[in-house]
Amino acid sequence: MRPVAISVDVPQISLDLSRKVGYTFPILSDPDAAVIRSYHLLHAGGGPEGHDIARPAEFLVGRNKTVRWSNFTEDIRVRARADEMLAAARQLR
Amino acid sequence: MVEAIKRWNFDVMWALLLALGALAANVAVFATPPLQSALPWVSLCLGILALIVLVRGLWRAFGESQIYRGKVLSVVLGLLTVALAGLMVFAFFLARKLPTSVDAPQVGQQVPDFTLTDSNGKAVSLDSLFAAESSEPQAAAPKAVLLIFYRGYW
Numbered sequence: 151m152r153p154v155a156i157s158v159d160v161p162q163i164s165l166d167l168s169r170k171v172g173y174t175f176p177i178l179s180d181p182d183a184a185v186i187r188s189y190h191l192l193h194a195g196g197g198p199e200g201h202d203i204a205r206p207a208e209f210l211v212g213r214n215k216t217v218r219w220s221n222f223t224e225d226i227r228v229r230a231r232a233d234e235m236l237a238a239a240r241q242l243r
Numbered sequence: 244m245v246e247a248i249k250r251w252n253f254d255v256m257w258a259l260l261l262a263l264g265a266l267a268a269n270v271a272v273f274a275t276p277p278l279q280s281a282l283p284w285v286s287l288c289l290g291i292l293a294l295i296v297l298v299r300g301l302w303r304a305f306g307e308s309q310i311y312r313g314k315v316l317s318v319v320l321g322l323l324t325v326a327l328a329g330l331m332v333f334a335f336f337l338a339r340k341l342p343t344s345v346d347a348p349q350v351g352q353q354v355p356d357f358t359l360t361d362s363n364g365k366a367v368s369l370d371s372l373f374a375a376e377s378s379e380p381q382a383a384a385p386k387a388v389l390l391i392f393y394r395g396y397w
Contacts, residue, residue: 152385154372156359157395165362167396178359178367188355190346191392204392205341209354211388213373217350218387225283225338226394227272235389242386 151210151239158183158203180204210238218242249312254300258324261293265331283335290331297324354390 153175159167164177180186186204197203208230210219219238221230268286272279303310304317348354358368375384
């Protein structure tokens with residue numbers, strides 16, 4: 151399973167984040183939220199100074215590009231847990 | 244004349260402790276423990292309970308002041324409790340102010356393609372994510388890609 155993070159942050163911010171936390175997976179930039187909109191995940195005005203951002207969501211996507219597992223938190227403080235995501239990934243054949 | 248000994252007003256103390264409990268539950272959410280999704284509700288309930296107990300404590304301190312002591316302490320602890328519990332209750336509703344996202348891809352549906360820039364300025368497409376890493380010739384192509392949409396780093 152290959153994790154990939156997507157947000158409206160510009161590449162420099164994502165680079166700072168990945169260096170600070172030590173992430174090894176790609177972090178992709180969607181500054182005008184075009185991809186976020188195509189996935190219907192827009193949180194209009196949800197960011198600082200009213201910027202449009204993504205609402206938190208995770209999708210486990212199989213090779214045929216279909217969703218095998220997803221998680222939409224109802225509370226921004228509650229994140230998908232690593233063990234839940236790994237369990238979902240393990241069920242893929 | 245002998246003054247009757249007044250009782251301590253424990254309600255105000257309990258109210259503050261409940262408010263601190265609400266804060267602790269809020270902090271604990273971020274540690275991603277099991278039953279993590281219940282913790283915001285625990286924080287909300289403790290916060291509301293703190294405010295209810297505080298109301299009783301203030302009633303006793305001022306309405307039954309011949310029985311209970313501690314008017315000044317009640318006000319001081321009360322202000323702290325209102326600030327803390329109020330913040331936790333407010334945080335609960337603010338954290339849940341999210342769009343419904345009913346049209347987002349469901350299990351079994353195909354996801355839209357994309358090409359975005361990574362943190363090194365390189366263009367990355369959804370297709371390329373399913374390919375084996377060219378830097379690791381022994382590594383197999385991934386069976387799945389986990390797309391993590393997040394709010395951003397700020």
